[in-house]
Amino acid sequence: MSINTSINQQWKMQVVERFLEILKVPYGDFQAIGNLADAINDVESVEQTVELLSQHPTAKYAFQNRLLLEDYDLDQLYTLNQNTLGYIYSNHMKSNNLKPIQPRAIENDYTYLMYHLTETHDVWHVVTGSDTSMAGETKLQSFVAAQLKTSRFSFAMLAKNLLKTAVEDLELAQLLMDSLAAGWVMGKQAKPLFGIQWNKLWNIPLTQLQSEWNVIL
Amino acid sequence: MSINTSINQQWKMQVVERFLEILKVPYGDFQAIGNLADAINDVESVEQTVELLSQHPTAKYAFQNRLLLEDYDLDQLYTLNQNTLGYIYSNHMKSNNLKPIQPRAIENDYTYLMYHLTETHDVWHVVTGSDTSMAGETKLQSFVAAQLKTSRFSFAMLAKNLLKTAVEDLELAQLLMDSLAAGWVMGKQAKPLFGIQWNKLWNIPLTQLQSEWNVIL
Numbered sequence: 001m002s003i004n005t006s007i008n009q010q011w012k013m014q015v016v017e018r019f020l021e022i023l024k025v026p027y028g029d030f031q032a033i034g035n036l037a038d039a040i041n042d043v044e045s046v047e048q049t050v051e052l053l054s055q056h057p058t059a060k061y062a063f064q065n066r067l068l069l070e071d072y073d074l075d076q077l078y079t080l081n082q083n084t085l086g087y088i089y090s091n092h093m094k095s096n097n098l099k100p101i102q103p104r105a106i107e108n109d110y111t112y113l114m115y116h117l118t119e120t121h122d123v124w125h126v127v128t129g130s131d132t133s134m135a136g137e138t139k140l141q142s143f144v145a146a147q148l149k150t151s152r153f154s155f156a157m158l159a160k161n162l163l164k165t166a167v168e169d170l171e172l173a174q175l176l177m178d179s180l181a182a183g184w185v186m187g188k189q190a191k192p193l194f195g196i197q198w199n200k201l202w203n204i205p206l207t208q209l210q211s212e213w214n215v216i217l
Numbered sequence: 218m219s220i221n222t223s224i225n226q227q228w229k230m231q232v233v234e235r236f237l238e239i240l241k242v243p244y245g246d247f248q249a250i251g252n253l254a255d256a257i258n259d260v261e262s263v264e265q266t267v268e269l270l271s272q273h274p275t276a277k278y279a280f281q282n283r284l285l286l287e288d289y290d291l292d293q294l295y296t297l298n299q300n301t302l303g304y305i306y307s308n309h310m311k312s313n314n315l316k317p318i319q320p321r322a323i324e325n326d327y328t329y330l331m332y333h334l335t336e337t338h339d340v341w342h343v344v345t346g347s348d349t350s351m352a353g354e355t356k357l358q359s360f361v362a363a364q365l366k367t368s369r370f371s372f373a374m375l376a377k378n379l380l381k382t383a384v385e386d387l388e389l390a391q392l393l394m395d396s397l398a399a400g401w402v403m404g405k406q407a408k409p410l411f412g413i414q415w416n417k418l419w420n421i422p423l424t425q426l427q428s429e430w431n432v433i434l
Contacts, residue, residue, distance in 0.1 A: 012384060012385075015384055016237065016240065019380065020233060020237075023233065040383070040384070045387055142394075145394065146391075146394070149391060150387055150390070152383045152384065152387060152390075155379055155380070155382065155383035155390050155394070156379075156380055156383045156384075158379055159376045159377075159379035159380035159383065160376075160380075162372055162373075162375055162376040162379065163236065163372070163373055163376035163377075163380075165372065166257070166369045166372035166373045166376065167229060167232055167257070167369065167373075170262055170367055170369060173367070173369075173372050174363075174366060177359075177362065177363070177372070177401050178401075180397070180398070180401075181397070181398035181401045181402055184394050184395075184397075184398045185398055
């Protein structure tokens with residue numbers, strides 16, 4: 001066995017271990033999610049994702065400048081008109097008892113990719129009309145997979161949800177497949193959302209933004 | 218831990234073991250596929266599948282009479298008009314070097330369900346316009362999952378294909394997701410195909426059958 005084959009085998013074994021770990025924990029266990037992401041996201045596929053995303057000027061500019069959402073005040077956004085991105089996002093965060101995530105050090109394109117996806121995760125929830133149920137999270141995960149194109153992690157998360165549902169929640173499996181199929185189609189139809197500076201768009205009506213980016217609910 | 222919880226844990230562990238086994242072997246390994254099916258298909262979910270299918274008169278009649286395709290001659294079907302189900306099916310079998318499967322004893326609804334799905338698998342390939350590539354098999358698997366509604370095995374097979382592709386064939390993952398989404402939508406739109414006596418329809422044009430059963434390619 002060559003060194004490369006051996007490394008490849010070790011990598012696969014680690015991915016499978018992390019997959020089994022996440023299969024056992026409840027949905028939304030951040031530790032297990034992070035462990036799977038770290039195990040499965042190899043340098044090559046991540047570079048490919050960054051390259052594909054960067055074909056679009058919005059994402060390219062965001063990578064070059066490592067743009068983040070910056071500080072925003074959920075209470076202030078809540079005072080905007082009820083049809084705006086800002087109000088609807090704020091309402092989503094408050095209803096689900098969510099807080100903006102803490103900033104972290106951005107060392108390279110990969111950490112920027114992961115951090116920006118995480119900090120905008122709930123904006124994407126709102127823009128794609130996905131709630132935080134297992135079906136909503138799966139629709140969004142599938143949308144993200146379609147937008148990132150080569151994210152091993154996104155595909156593996158979808159596989160995990162599907163297997164977990166088949167074994168533990170069979171009555172939800174059809175709804176999960178509906179969500180998976182809908183999110184995939186929606187993510188392919190939509191313009192690339194990665195790198196959009198949402199913090200400059202809080203006061204724009206959500207339906208106008210969805211129409212502009214061809215997000216068809 | 219109650220006896221039921223303990224049995225449930227043992228069942229899950231066996232499913233996971235069989236899932237890992239099938240993850241390691243090449244696509245289409247019948248032994249591993251059979252092992253996963255036997256492990257994951259519990260009595261309750263299979264009974265539910267039979268009950269749901271039997272709401273449609275075609276399937277109900279097929280279950281009651283355990284109807285099989287009976288003998289047919291691929292060479293004879295090959296002489297039919299080129300637009301007929303029989304010719305196109307025969308051509309599919311010959312091109313892929315496939316033979317009709319051997320009959321087996323039908324002991325109960327479950328063995329009938331599995332055997333009839335197996336014996337008509339390649340008819341479904343033709344009717345759904347799915348080739349035998351990994352993408353085609355996934356489209357058909359997803360179509361079957363939509364038609365059977367509560368088949369743990371079908372969902373698990375889709376999860377397996379998705380994870381295997383994410384790890385081993387990332388360049389095929391988008392095509393696989395396209396196929397999965399398309400097969401699911403097609404399977405929900407189509408009338409239930411289970412139990413149709415295809416051997417009485419060999420000389421009907423394929424497009425006429427697809428139209429009759431609302432199979433939208």
